[in-house]
Amino acid sequence: MTTLLRRGLVAERGAGGSSGGRPPVILGFDDDRYNAFGVELDADTITVLRVNLRGETLDVRRAPFAVAEDPDGALAYVSAMVCDMILASGHLLERILGLGVAVPCPIDPVTASAPANLFLPRWQGVPVAAALGAATGLTVLVENTATVGALAEQWWGAGVGGEDLVYIAAAGCVGAGFVFRGDVYRGVNGAAGEIAHLQVDDDGAPCACGLRGCLVTRVGARALTGRAASLDAAEPFPNLASIVTRAIEGAPAARRVVAEAGSALGRCVATIVNLTNPTLVVVGGPLPTTGALFMDPLRAAVRERTHIAAVAKTPVMASALGPTSVALGAATLVIARGLERTLLDAAFS
Ligand SMILES: [Zn+2]
Numbered sequence: 001m002t003t004l005l006r007r008g009l010v011a012e013r014g015a016g017g018s019s020g021g022r023p024p025v026i027l028g029f030d031d032d033r034y035n036a037f038g039v040e041l042d043a044d045t046i047t048v049l050r051v052n053l054r055g056e057t058l059d060v061r062r063a064p065f066a067v068a069e070d071p072d073g074a075l076a077y078v079s080a081m082v083c084d085m086i087l088a089s090g091h092l093l094e095r096i097l098g099l100g101v102a103v104p105c106p107i108d109p110v111t112a113s114a115p116a117n118l119f120l121p122r123w124q125g126v127p128v129a130a131a132l133g134a135a136t137g138l139t140v141l142v143e144n145t146a147t148v149g150a151l152a153e154q155w156w157g158a159g160v161g162g163e164d165l166v167y168i169a170a171a172g173c174v175g176a177g178f179v180f181r182g183d184v185y186r187g188v189n190g191a192a193g194e195i196a197h198l199q200v201d202d203d204g205a206p207c208a209c210g211l212r213g214c215l216v217t218r219v220g221a222r223a224l225t226g227r228a229a230s231l232d233a234a235e236p237f238p239n240l241a242s243i244v245t246r247a248i249e250g251a252p253a254a255r256r257v258v259a260e261a262g263s264a265l266g267r268c269v270a271t272i273v274n275l276t277n278p279t280l281v282v283v284g285g286p287l288p289t290t291g292a293l294f295m296d297p298l299r300a301a302v303r304e305r306t307h308i309a310a311v312a313k314t315p316v317m318a319s320a321l322g323p324t325s326v327a328l329g330a331a332t333l334v335i336a337r338g339l340e341r342t343l344l345d346a347a348f349s
Contacts, residue, residue: 016203031056034338035091037099037138038331039078040145040324043068043120043172043221044239047327048081050089059085060324071126079135084134097338098139100330101128102148104173106191112142118218146193147184148329149319150177153282155332157321165225165321166272168195169326170265170294171242171285172221176272195268196220218264219287228257240286246327247290255293257259262287262294266301273302273311284319284326291318 011030015023031054040047046067049060061081067074082099107118112129129140132162150159150167159165159179167177176193178185196216197209204213205223216221221240228237232253237243246254269281281302287294299316306312319325 005316012249034095034097036097036331036334037082038327039101040327040330041067041074041103046074046077048078048322048323049327049331050085051331053327055332068120069122071123075131079132082136093137096138096315098141098334099132099136100333101140101142102145102330103142104145106194107142107144109186109190139289141337143333144155144190145326146175146177147186147331149284150179151184152180152321152325152329153319157319158282159280160315164278166276166278166281168269168281168283170283170287174216174219181216198268200264214269221262224257224261228253231256244286244290247293258287258290258293259297262297263301266298267305270302273306273314277311278314280315280317282317282319288318
């Protein structure tokens with residue numbers, strides 16, 4: 001406890017009622033003593049947020065950026081945003097635990113680098129942590145998007161109180177993240193949950209990976225915009241966001257595309273549920289924001305394929321953490337590491 005007090009993680013909140021002896025001192029968690037930064041690098045958007053130890057967002061910036069094409073530019077942009085937000089916060093650098101960065105590809109847990117990736121080829125070998133650390137002076141942790149999505153749900157979202165959770169990123173890049181027995185599960189090389197190239201259709205469209213009928217050819221952003229254009233050539237669907245917006249507005253082609261994506265993804269989710277038997281499944285990203293249009297066919301596909309009583313009733317929920325949930329998860333990674341270190345210090349001091 002003295003270490004926690006010394007580090008300022010807990011603070012005295014006054015005196016409690018006395019039962020005869022010296023009145024006890026009431027201690028409380030000091031939420032704002034430290035901050036953490038979280039970044040999401042999506043294919044075409046950068047999100048940066050600053051949170052306190054309770055996961056409450058204190059500042060957030062979100063801007064379009066050609067992340068996939070320009071790694072150096074994206075990292076320079078993130079550094080500038082973070083430095084600007086530190087200055088605006090008035091917080092001292094030593095009161096910032098670090099910077100968590102979510103990237104949509106597998107991350108090696110040992111080297112924190114991205115191995116070969118078909119869809120972010122320009123990021124291969126880019127020293128994300130070293131570059132951002134040098135530019136900002138902060139400790140930088142890099143992690144896969146779906147993995148931090150799972151962490152955000154377990155700490156602050158639908159998974160609070162549960163030990164085993166599966167998170168599905170239903171975004172431009174589809175992926176799964178796992179929390180098992182309270183810890184994120186990455187696999188040996190950080191590639192667990194890479195469901196984009198699970199084959200869902202033997203005779204499906206050719207995929208960039210060389211296979212046919214991968215999940216991403218059915219539910220990835222490019223697949224969905226292509227499908228929408230084939231259903232309604234008169235309406236422009238330049239990106240996933242336009243499909244989501246038009247589906248909510250009631251456009252038939254967009255609604256059909258969203259429902260088909262829910263059904264295709266649901267078949268994969270059923271396999272994951274059968275394999276892992278989680279407490280619940282949380283689906284994040286833009287597609288679940290269409291509500292029942294996406295979630296009903298997804299749930300129906302899961303129900304049709306989960307016959308064992310133990311898994312048949314697994315709740316499948318849409319994330320309620322909003323569009324910055326992945327950046328929040330990246331910041332949570334930093335908070336978790338900071339608390340772990342402090343508790344270890346406390347145990348051995
Ligand atoms: Zn593929």
